[in-house]
Amino acid sequence: MIINFLSRLGAATRNELSEIGAGATLFLQLLARLGTALRRFRLTSDQVFFLGNHSLSIIGVSGLFVGFVLALQGYYTLQRYGSAEAVGLLVALSLVRELGPVVTALLFAGRAGTSLTAEIGLMKAGEQLTAMEMMAVDPLRRVLAPRFLGGIIAMPLLAGVFSAVGIIGGWLVAVPLIGIDAGAFWSQMQGGVDVFADVGNGVVKSFVFGVTVTFVALLQGWSCKPTPEGVSQATTRTVVVSSLAVLALDFVLTAMMFSI
């Protein structure tokens, strides 16, 4: 009875540890192959096209509406204190620091991460990856590394587009719709947003999230069960794991960057 329990606990621990180990190994292997992905940039740029350009529409529209809502909600609260002009600052700071990187990463996980997982999982299920190895083509180098680099390149750019479109959306609601003075809107924003402390840290965040989401998607595809069921489970896990990882990492990064 007790032996049984102990052995199950031991097996579970060993499984967890070997999964962590496999993930870390894959991460290091991908990092080591980034140079090749840079040299054969044609493969990477195809991935940037697939992950970045195709995500532009969803990112742009989401950013616009997030900006709208932020400006409306911010206005209702701020006008009670007679500082409705600060709505520009509120929209810009919340987008640049938090919402831009985080919401983009969540959308990116749903839009691009799932398709990466499904693609690699199906390649694995169809034994295409094994076939590549048989032909002495390293699938990590040929398939995974360009996708990894493509995701890392696309994510900060997408987050920048999200924040910029969101600020324009906030402007649309605040200035033409509500009637806040345009000069006060922009000058409050410029007075409160610091290029390096706010915009720069936002870019750093989105870069970290890009690495996280792309890596989780690739790992799930790479280590999934080569069955239709396994691929579908891996796709679900990609969304769950990368969203949780992004939210938890965001807290850690915010605590490190803005806690002074």
Added chain:
Amino acid sequence: MENSNKHDAWVGFFVLLGAAALLFLALKAGNLLSLNFDATYTVQARFDNIGGLKPHAAVKSAGVVVGRVESIVFDDKIFQARVTINLNKTVAFPKDSTAKILTAGLLGEQYIGLEPGADEKNLVAGDTIKQTQSAVVLENLIGQFLNSKAADMGTSASSGTTTGNSGSKP
């Protein structure tokens, strides 16, 4: 080949768009244009109380920004706050200028106001501004107000005839 050329153009467009968005954030939302890369010189000022002054706060004279607060430390030799100020090289102030900690608006952020004195020599790097005026602390103001009010009450109660309900009489 044709197809991948088209891809390349779209990727280039995407990268340009992302770069433009970041540039927009830096220029329009951030304050890259107002960042100061001018040469500065450093002077110090000692305050009894800095209130809510923070590093990077503006230093203004006649309402125009002429410098920035670099750092604020507590000096336990004199029990005062030592504020290091970077002033633009292009502006010179007399040695007996006054530094005051002021507040923008009623609840706005605090900045240092510099009022020029009449000395013929100017401040140079490493100098200390002698005349300073601390930040107004709301609690102290309220305390003073209450004290003066209590004193008024005390005199009016002793001159009056009704029952002094407060312990104003010794």
